[in-house]
Amino acid sequence: MTVRRRASEVAASVAALAVALVALLALGWSGSPVRLHAPGAALWAGIAAVVAVVELQRARGDSGRSFLASAALCLALVALVEAAIVFVSFAPCGSTCI
Amino acid sequence: MQHRVSSYLVGETDTGVLGRAIALAARHLTVLLLAYGLVVAAIGAVQLDRTINGAADGLNSERQGGMFASMDVVDAHGPPLTGLDSAGNSSSFYPVALDDDRGTFIYIPLLAHYAGTHDLNVLLKWFFICFFVPLLLVYPLLIYGVTDSVVAAGAAPWILLSNSSFFRTSGIFWIPAWANLLLLPLLLLIAKRWRPNLLWALVALAVLGSFASSMRANAALGFVGGAILLVLLRLPRWSLRLAGVALIALAYLSISSFAIHAVQVQRDAVVGHDFTSPYPNGHPFWHNGYIGLGYLRNPYGFRPTDAGALAAAHRQDPGARFPTKRYERALRTVYLDTLEKQPWFVVHGWIVKAGVMLGLVAHWYPFAVLLVPLLLLFGAERRQRRFQFSLVVFAGLVGAATGVFTLPTEIPEIQSGWYGFGLFLWILSIGWAARPAEHWAVAYLRRRGANRQERLRQLPPSWAPALTRVWWQVRRGVVGTRAGLRLVSTRAATRAVESARGLRKLRTLSRLALAAAVVAGVFLANSSGRVTDASAAYWANEANLVDAASIQGTLVSRWQLDQGVPQGWHEFARAVERREGELLVRTRPSKYGLQLSSPPRVLEPGHYVVAVDGSVGAGGLQVAAADAPLDATVAYAFYSAHAPFADSRRMALSFDLAKPTRVSILLSNFSVLAHSSTWTLRSVVLRREPGGCQLNLPSAYYTPTTAVAE
Numbered sequence: 001m002t003v004r005r006r007a008s009e010v011a012a013s014v015a016a017l018a019v020a021l022v023a024l025l026a027l028g029w030s031g032s033p034v035r036l037h038a039p040g041a042a043l044w045a046g047i048a049a050v051v052a053v054v055e056l057q058r059a060r061g062d063s064g065r066s067f068l069a070s071a072a073l074c075l076a077l078v079a080l081v082e083a084a085i086v087f088v089s090f091a092p093c094g095s096t097c098i
Numbered sequence: 099m100q101h102r103v104s105s106y107l108v109g110e111t112d113t114g115v116l117g118r119a120i121a122l123a124a125r126h127l128t129v130l131l132l133a134y135g136l137v138v139a140a141i142g143a144v145q146l147d148r149t150i151n152g153a154a155d156g157l158n159s160e161r162q163g164g165m166f167a168s169m170d171v172v173d174a175h176g177p178p179l180t181g182l183d184s185a186g187n188s189s190s191f192y193p194v195a196l197d198d199d200r201g202t203f204i205y206i207p208l209l210a211h212y213a214g215t216h217d218l219n220v221l222l223k224w225f226f227i228c229f230f231v232p233l234l235l236v237y238p239l240l241i242y243g244v245t246d247s248v249v250a251a252g253a254a255p256w257i258l259l260s261n262s263s264f265f266r267t268s269g270i271f272w273i274p275a276w277a278n279l280l281l282l283p284l285l286l287l288i289a290k291r292w293r294p295n296l297l298w299a300l301v302a303l304a305v306l307g308s309f310a311s312s313m314r315a316n317a318a319l320g321f322v323g324g325a326i327l328l329v330l331l332r333l334p335r336w337s338l339r340l341a342g343v344a345l346i347a348l349a350y351l352s353i354s355s356f357a358i359h360a361v362q363v364q365r366d367a368v369v370g371h372d373f374t375s376p377y378p379n380g381h382p383f384w385h386n387g388y389i390g391l392g393y394l395r396n397p398y399g400f401r402p403t404d405a406g407a408l409a410a411a412h413r414q415d416p417g418a419r420f421p422t423k424r425y426e427r428a429l430r431t432v433y434l435d436t437l438e439k440q441p442w443f444v445v446h447g448w449i450v451k452a453g454v455m456l457g458l459v460a461h462w463y464p465f466a467v468l469l470v471p472l473l474l475l476f477g478a479e480r481r482q483r484r485f486q487f488s489l490v491v492f493a494g495l496v497g498a499a500t501g502v503f504t505l506p507t508e509i510p511e512i513q514s515g516w517y518g519f520g521l522f523l524w525i526l527s528i529g530w531a532a533r534p535a536e537h538w539a540v541a542y543l544r545r546r547g548a549n550r551q552e553r554l555r556q557l558p559p560s561w562a563p564a565l566t567r568v569w570w571q572v573r574r575g576v577v578g579t580r581a582g583l584r585l586v587s588t589r590a591a592t593r594a595v596e597s598a599r600g601l602r603k604l605r606t607l608s609r610l611a612l613a614a615a616v617v618a619g620v621f622l623a624n625s626s627g628r629v630t631d632a633s634a635a636y637w638a639n640e641a642n643l644v645d646a647a648s649i650q651g652t653l654v655s656r657w658q659l660d661q662g663v664p665q666g667w668h669e670f671a672r673a674v675e676r677r678e679g680e681l682l683v684r685t686r687p688s689k690y691g692l693q694l695s696s697p698p699r700v701l702e703p704g705h706y707v708v709a710v711d712g713s714v715g716a717g718g719l720q721v722a723a724a725d726a727p728l729d730a731t732v733a734y735a736f737y738s739a740h741a742p743f744a745d746s747r748r749m750a751l752s753f754d755l756a757k758p759t760r761v762s763i764l765l766s767n768f769s770v771l772a773h774s775s776t777w778t779l780r781s782v783v784l785r786r787e788p789g790g791c792q793l794n795l796p797s798a799y800y801t802p803t804t805a806v807a808e
Contacts, residue, residue: 021348024348024352024356025356027356027357027360028355028356028357028358028359028360028363029355029356029359030359030374030375030379035363037364038360038364041360067338067341070298071341071345074298074301074345074349075345075348078301078305078348078349078352079352081305081352081353081357082352082353082356082357082360083357085353085357085358085360085361086357086360086361086364088208089178089204089208089361089364090177090178090361090364091208092172092173092175092208092211093172093175093176093177093178093368094175097177097364097368098364
């Protein structure tokens with residue numbers, strides 16, 4: 001039971017990390033098989049950030065799970081910055097462009 | 099930190115004004131350094147605002163045109179990175195900055211849109227000030243944090259400000275220097291106070307570096323190299339190290355690659371055309387590499403010009419169009435083929451260019467070149483310094499590689515990163531050198547304070563007559579000064595004896611020899627590099643000699659120079675001498691100085707060729723045709739002493755006139771190092787070719803703006 005719960009907890013961190021990575025790469029990587037527009041990337045990065053923050057609250061400070069959650073949060077924030085650059089670039093163009 | 103603790107102790111022991119002042123300053127050092135930075139930043143902002151004129155001068159007309167086009171489209175609520183081509187009633191979008199880093203072509207039009215101005219000089223000036231002034235603000239704190247030296251912290255922002263003149267009017271090319279100047283001290287600060295959690299700070303800084311790199315390729319790559327080295331050295335497990343490296347790498351690519359690519363793809367979706375996939379994501383790499391192959395005079399036909407690269411790509415793949423990926427592939431093939439077939443030619447070019455780059459550091463920061471090797475090899479803290487140097491050296495390697503791969507020309511467009519690295523190293527070396535001296539001064543003041551307290555205890559009681567007290571004060575001063583001098587001289591003598599003992603050791607001697615060799619090597623590279631660079635500049639600019647028999651057409655004017663300077667010509671040379679049927683000219687020492695000019699003559703519209711019979715013995719010669727009333731150049735060509743002169747070859751210049759124009763022929767000095775040149779001249783002939791240009795010469799087409807009358 002404990003082992004299963006621990007595995008699911010780590011899985012949440014890994015999932016957050018994976019979602020953040022997809023949000024980061026799918027926005028601008030030229031070879032991306034799952035291309036997202038900036039709003040989609042921002043949405044997925046936001047979800048990854050929330051999951052990562054919850055995980056950070058629940059994990060012990062120096063554990064591997066905490067590191068994974070921190071990495072997920074970090075990638076999610078980087079993806080959000082990336083999406084923000086795209087949003088700002090098209091701000092004068094308006095909502096029809098984005 | 100130890101330094102600050104020592105400073106507090108000075109205050110405890112030395113209750114005099116100096117001791118208390120030092121203790122007070124040490125207690126509030128952070129606030130003081132911040133306030134100091136604020137003052138320097140305010141002065142810097144005012145000074146930069148006053149001194150930066152023509153901030154857009156560093157950008158060529160293509161870049162400026164791209165920015166203006168994008169500004170118009172963004173103002174019309176169109177997508178970024180786009181210009182609008184209007185022809186008649188129809189209009190179509192076209193992409194801008196295809197052969198450049200896209201970031202500035204996104205940010206500057208945005209800034210123009212919100213600022214409500216299209217004045218590129220104003221926009222680029224304030225863009226620079228907004229980035230550079232915060233650097234002045236935080237630099238005292240940052241440098242103190244890295245070096246523990248108050249002297250370096252105080253000097254750093256002024257050194258930054260005074261040395262910024264190299265790149266402050268370069269348009270956007272200051273970005274690699276700025277990235278190095280900001281990110282390298284932050285990296286050293288993180289390294290000094292390392293905790294595993296600071297990995298996230300490195301990732302955040304990598305995002306900032308990515309922002310800089312979106313404006314100028316690889317602007318922060320050196321920082322990323324140092325950050326990765328730090329993570330590999332400091333994180334405890336390999337799994338963590340690899341994860342840390344991956345995070346930093348992704349963060350560094352986030353804006354410069356991913357976001358910029360996303361903006362382009364989104365732009366394509368808006369305009370309905372794929373302007374992204376055929377082109378590289380930044381400015382062409384192999385195009386610049388090919389230009390770099392032509393730096394040195396060579397028999398393989400490589401010339402350091404865009405036209406040479408375009409022709410080479412066309413020869414390799416006739417369908418390759420600048421600046422597509424296909425064009426890049428063609429030039430990559432040419433480059434790698436050359437490396438395979440002529441490896442020594444390519445490697446020799448790299449070595450020579452590396453020497454020129456190294457020499458530039460000696461030219462910019464001679465004291466840093468003297469200090470850094472000594473400080474890395476000697477002193478109790480040399481290991482710490484070497485560690486710091488190993489973290490920042492990547493930035494130097496990236497900066498130097500730019501010049502080694504392309505051209506080591508001393509312009510911010512190429513040298514910005516290298517210059518920024520050198521500037522930071524100069525400030526860092528001041529901190530390294532000043533820190534032990536400051537420690538010694540603090541220790542001295544502590545001892546002086548302790549002695550002072552001891553002497554105060556020996557003073558007569560307060561009820562003693564005033565005269566006695568004055569006597570004691572004077573005596574105390576004299577005794578104190580003598581004791582201080584004795585202490586200093588004793589310490590100096592002790593140090594000298596210790597140093598002499600140390601010198602005997604082979605290890606010290608070998609270190610000294612190594613430092614001397616490095617310093618001498620860099621200074622030698624400076625002197626030889628300037629000559630090499632001058633030779634390369636001749637090679638880059640000089641025109642081909644023309645076979646005399648191929649110059650046809652109606653004779654317009656012939657001036658014989660073998661009998662002396664012809665009548666009507668003006669002479670400005672240092673010396674002119676007739677010798678064996680030739681005119682020997684020794685020019686004035688200037689880069690481009692007029693030496694001889696023909697009388698003006700009105701020429702009808704048509705194609706003309708000027709042929710100069712003679713040779714260049716040393717230096718160079720510029721032959722030019724000038725619109726005499728306007729003092730405007732119609733056409734010019736450069737020749738140097740390296741050209742293969744022969745009796746049957748002529749220095750030639752061709753030009754087309756659209757209207758009747760009053761033209762003078764000018765012979766000017768062309769010396770990159772502003773030295774005197776020597777020429778041997780026999781004649782100057784001006785011919786009109788009725789059938790247009792028959793020679794393999796580039797011909798300038800000139801339309802005068804005013805009418806002329808004979």
